[in-house]
Amino acid sequence: xPSSPDGxxxxxxxxxxxxxxxxxxxxxYVLSRSLAFTVPIYVVFYQSRGLSLAAFGLLEAxxxxxxxxxxFPTGYLADRIGRRNGLAVANALGALxxxxxxxxxxxxxxxxxxxxRAVGATFSSGASDAWLYEALADExxxxxxxxxxxxxxxxxxxxxxxxxxxxxxxxxxSHLLPWVLDAVALVAGVGLLVAAxxxxxRRDNVENxxxxxxxxxxxxxxxxxxxxxxxxxxVATAVAVTRTALARPGLRSFVAYTALFLGVVSAALxxxxxVSVEVLSVDPARLGSVYAGLxxxxxxxxxxxxxxxxxxxxxxxxxVVPVLAAGGLVAxxxxxxxxxxxxxxxxxxxxxxxxxxxxxxNDEIGSLGRASVLSTISMLRSVAVAPLKLAAGALAVAALPxxxxxxxxxxLVGGGLLALRGRPFSDARESISRSDANAD
Numbered sequence: 001x002p003s004s005p006d007g008x009x010x011x012x013x014x015x016x017x018x019x020x021x022x023x024x025x026x027x028x029y030v031l032s033r034s035l036a037f038t039v040p041i042y043v044v045f046y047q048s049r050g051l052s053l054a055a056f057g058l059l060e061a062x063x064x065x066x067x068x069x070x071x072f073p074t075g076y077l078a079d080r081i082g083r084r085n086g087l088a089v090a091n092a093l094g095a096l097x098x099x100x101x102x103x104x105x106x107x108x109x110x111x112x113x114x115x116x117r118a119v120g121a122t123f124s125s126g127a128s129d130a131w132l133y134e135a136l137a138d139e140x141x142x143x144x145x146x147x148x149x150x151x152x153x154x155x156x157x158x159x160x161x162x163x164x165x166x167x168x169x170x171x172x173x174s175h176l177l178p179w180v181l182d183a184v185a186l187v188a189g190v191g192l193l194v195a196a197x198x199x200x201x202r203r204d205n206v207e208n209x210x211x212x213x214x215x216x217x218x219x220x221x222x223x224x225x226x227x228x229x230x231x232x233x234x235v236a237t238a239v240a241v242t243r244t245a246l247a248r249p250g251l252r253s254f255v256a257y258t259a260l261f262l263g264v265v266s267a268a269l270x271x272x273x274x275v276s277v278e279v280l281s282v283d284p285a286r287l288g289s290v291y292a293g294l295x296x297x298x299x300x301x302x303x304x305x306x307x308x309x310x311x312x313x314x315x316x317x318x319x320v321v322p323v324l325a326a327g328g329l330v331a332x333x334x335x336x337x338x339x340x341x342x343x344x345x346x347x348x349x350x351x352x353x354x355x356x357x358x359x360x361x362n363d364e365i366g367s368l369g370r371a372s373v374l375s376t377i378s379m380l381r382s383v384a385v386a387p388l389k390l391a392a393g394a395l396a397v398a399a400l401p402x403x404x405x406x407x408x409x410x411x412l413v414g415g416g417l418l419a420l421r422g423r424p425f426s427d428a429r430e431s432i433s434r435s436d437a438n439a440d
Contacts, residue, residue, distance in 0.1 A: 003083060004177055014234045019087075022136075023132075023148055024137065024404070025134065025196045025197050026131070026132050026152060027129075027151070028152070029091075029128070029153055029189050029192060030155060030312075032186060032188055032189025032192065032243075032343065033090075033124065033156070033185075034155075034156030034160045035159050035162075035182070036163055036164070037164075037178040037179075037185075038098070038101070038167055039160070039164050039167065041167060041175075042101075042172040043386065044171075045171075045175060045178075046059075046110070048175060049105055051110065055107055055110075059110055059114050060364045062115065062118075063117070064113070065114075066118035067118050067121060067125075067379075067382055068379055068382050070122040070378035071122045071125065071417075072379060074086070074119065075122070075125075075374065075375025075376065076375075077123070078123060078127035078375070079130075086123050086124075086127035086131075087128060088190045088194060089120070090121065090124035090128075091124035091186040091190045091193075092190055093116055093119055093123065094117055094120040094121070094173050094186045095182070095190075096185040097114070097117030097120060097430070098113075098180075100116060100117075100181040102176045102179035104242065120224075121417055121428075122375065123282060125375055127374075129349075129362065129374050132145065133145055133370065134370070134395075140157050143360075145359040145362055146306055146355050146359035147305060147306025147307075148306075149305065149358060149359065150304065150305025150306060150351075150352065150355045151302070153296055153298075153299075153305075154298075154299040154300070154301075154302035154351075157299035160294075160295060161295040163181075164291075164292075169289035170291065170316050186298040193403055215392050222333060236308065250420065250422070251364050251365075251420055253321035253421070253423055254360065254424040254425075256380075256384075257318065257379075257415060257422070257424040259380055259381045259422075260322075260384055260415055260418065261322040261415065262354065262357075262381060262384075262385070263381065264326075264384035264388060264410060265346045266350070266389070267391075268346060268407050269343060269346055269347065269350075269390060270393075271400060272294070274400060275339050275343075278400060279336050279340060279401065280336070280337065280340055282340075290340075294343065295347075297348050299351070300357065301347070301348035301349070301351040301352045304352065305351075305356060308356065309356060309359070314356050314357075314360050315355060315431075317352075318353070318417075318425065319425060321349050323327050323412070324345075324349075325345070325346060325411065326408040326415070328342045328389070328406035329342065329409075329411070330405045332404045332405060333401050336401050338390075339400075339404065347381070347382070362374075366416070369411070388407070388410070392406075
């Protein structure tokens with residue numbers, strides 16, 4: 001019996017609202033990496049295995065150094081083996097690291113697990129955005145990158161909040177259970193990627209077959225997939241592609257400007273707990289509610305990324321938001337009670353700013369070597385945030401409000417200099433055209 005016109009309209013409306021298959025898989029992949037059941041207990045777990053807080057700090061520093069060292073090599077490998085495969089490797093290494101944590105009883109064993117997890121994180125950092133952008137490009141929907149990325153981030157944050165609640169209860173049952181849940185979620189992500197999405201190589205083989213059929217019928221155009229073949233990407237090519245992308249003054253200054261902003265925000269948010277307890281006299285028992293609120297605010301803000309991009313615009317956003325954040329940080333020196341609402345504001349701004357920045361960067365780089373370029377940019381962001389965190393930690397010993405104000409001053413002065421000396425807010429197409437003109 002034929003369906004009614006109303007039924008067909010409802011189905012079409014539902015299809016428009018539901019994400020496409022690749023986007024749906026991306027959402028599920030992000031969720032698999034976000035279900036961090038160990039976040040609320042991992043420091044306590046370290047201590048239960050005999051590690052001191054000093055050893056914990058050394059492990060965190062090792063993680064940062066490992067991320068810096070492996071970002072570009074793993075980005076290149078993700079371009080080489082295919083981004084889907086790179087994401088699967090990221091989850092597999094994350095699961096292996098979780099098992100390593102659960103079995104570790106000494107500092108060297110924890111150190112090895114930290115390095116494994118850091119390498120896994122670098123496989124994901126560039127490849128995930130590159131894979132999403134290419135999937136949207138296949139549907140001629142690149143303009144949707146910021147919106148889709150923001151929604152994925154919101155979904156991940158919501159999952160993170162739920163996993164934190166489950167993880168703390170699981171730890172009460174068994175100290176190993178949160179790590180098992182971490183590993184299960186990550187392995188499920190691997191299975192999803194392998195089962196639900198074809199690899200780039202298989203997809204390109206299908207496209208080449210179709211293109212060869214067209215050529216045999218008289219169409220002699222060069223196959224479009226040739227330039228995307230990962231076999232054509234050598235290390236030298238990956239380095240050259242990355243250098244060419246970052247040689248554009250507009251892109252280079254935008255990366256530096258946003259890295260400074262995100263680095264300052266990241267450094268400030270490290271001190272939510274001590275500022276809340278020592279400066280604002282928040283009961284430590286209420287910190288769980290504070291963190292849940294921060295995560296919820298981040299999720300809501302990230303879900304509105306697409307609307308912010310269409311209504312406000314990327315350039316206007318980054319002209320205004322860092323100044324607003326810097327002003328709030330400096331104001332804490334005068335009115336310390338502003339720190340708590342400021343932390344909520346910073347979490348919201350960061351949740352929206354990262355996908356906006358990544359979307360602008362993706363618009364300026366080509367498909368070949370995309371994960372290599374994005375991994376390098378992620379590495380540069382880590383380079384920016386590391387000294388900020390070290391300096392903030394040193395200043396925090398003296399006075400927490402002074403430390404926050406100092407971070408605000410760094411953002412205000414540094415961001416102003418970068419805005420004046422570079423062209424971080426120039427249009428992407430304008431930047432590319434100017435670069436091509438200079439090359440000619």
